[in-house]
Amino acid sequence: MRIDLHTHSSASDGTDTPADLVRAAKAAGLDVVALTDHDAMSGWAEAAQEADEVGITLVPGLEISTAYHHRGVHLLAYLPDPTDPPLAAALDRILAGRTARTPAIVDALRRHGIAITEDDVRRESGGSVAAGRPHVADALVRLGHAGDRTQAFTDLLNPGKPGYANRYAAPLEEMIPLVTGAGGVAVIAHPWGRSGGTVLDEAALSHLRDLGLAGVEVDHQDHGPDLRARLRAIAANLDLVVTGSSDYHGLGKVDHDLGVNTTDPEQYERLVSLASSP
Numbered sequence: 001m002r003i004d005l006h007t008h009s010s011a012s013d014g015t016d017t018p019a020d021l022v023r024a025a026k027a028a029g030l031d032v033v034a035l036t037d038h039d040a041m042s043g044w045a046e047a048a049q050e051a052d053e054v055g056i057t058l059v060p061g062l063e064i065s066t067a068y069h070h071r072g073v074h075l076l077a078y079l080p081d082p083t084d085p086p087l088a089a090a091l092d093r094i095l096a097g098r099t100a101r102t103p104a105i106v107d108a109l110r111r112h113g114i115a116i117t118e119d120d121v122r123r124e125s126g127g128s129v130a131a132g133r134p135h136v137a138d139a140l141v142r143l144g145h146a147g148d149r150t151q152a153f154t155d156l157l158n159p160g161k162p163g164y165a166n167r168y169a170a171p172l173e174e175m176i177p178l179v180t181g182a183g184g185v186a187v188i189a190h191p192w193g194r195s196g197g198t199v200l201d202e203a204a205l206s207h208l209r210d211l212g213l214a215g216v217e218v219d220h221q222d223h224g225p226d227l228r229a230r231l232r233a234i235a236a237n238l239d240l241v242v243t244g245s246s247d248y249h250g251l252g253k254v255d256h257d258l259g260v261n262t263t264d265p266e267q268y269e270r271l272v273s274l275a276s277s278p
């Protein structure tokens with residue numbers, strides 16, 4: 001069983017449509033793939049239909065933008081009830097923050113002398129309800145202001161760069177109970193990657209587990225061998241589920257091919273058994 005529990009489609013900032021992503025997962029030899037678009041469940045229906053067609057198990061999920069002690073933390077939520085009103089309201093607030101940020105980024109870039117419009121960005125974010133910096137990056141590339149997404153981030157879109165603008169993220173300590181309250185399973189994405197940093201130490205993870213956190217994504221490209229070993233030991237101490245995933249974004253992120261990291265079948269079974277949505 002090959003299981004990849006973290007991927008992005010064009011419903012957020014991936015470059016494959018949900019159906020294309022599911023076909024690519026099948027072609028990569030996966031048996032189970034989770035679709036975890038940023039703050040959005042809008043790709044689920046198309047992905048589920050294609051998964052039925054090609055014969056692969058689709059786990060509906062999402063990667064929620066949260067904040068903990070002033071740091072951005074990405075929270076993976078698996079199998080929540082998509083109609084749960086408190087969760088839907090919380091996601092709407094995050095999506096509104098994304099929508100409001102695009103004009104702020106465009107304004108900042110224009111003040112920096114770069115000719116770009118909101119329409120240029122909308123052209124890239126077309127199928128997505130979760131407008132993000134990757135779409136701005138794609139617009140900058142198309143307009144010739146950057147060579148690729150990575151360069152656009154490094155030169156213009158990362159914090160401290162001329163085109164950076166902040167946006168709303170939900171408090172992590174509120175989001176974990178919201179996810180579990182919606183019958184879902186909460187797993188912290190790349191806890192020690194770019195965003196999590198050192199804030200999420202064992203004491204913090206223990207506290208978050210008391211709020212309902214079920215697991216941590218250990219095997220992720222942002223974690224080197226040493227970080228993985230240390231995080232795995234903490235997960236064992238705290239009896240947290242351990243996952244491994246690609247964080248695939250299609251052509252949008254290099255070195256994140258489908259199945260590059262996978263989740264142990266026993267860990268996957270435990271994760272699914274914790275879900276309680278209808």
Ligand code: AMP
Nearest residue numbers: 013131132133134149150153154252253
């Ligand atoms: P946002 O959520 O709109 O602030 O954008 C953050 C997203 O941009 C992350 O989820 C990554 O997928 C993507 N990202 C961040 N840095 C880079 C990079 N250097 N190259 C490509 N994608 C990136």
Ligand code: FE
Nearest residue numbers: 008013038249
């Ligand atoms: Fe992303």
Ligand code: FE
Nearest residue numbers: 063074189190
């Ligand atoms: Fe992430």
Ligand code: ZN
Nearest residue numbers: 006008063247
């Ligand atoms: Zn991701």
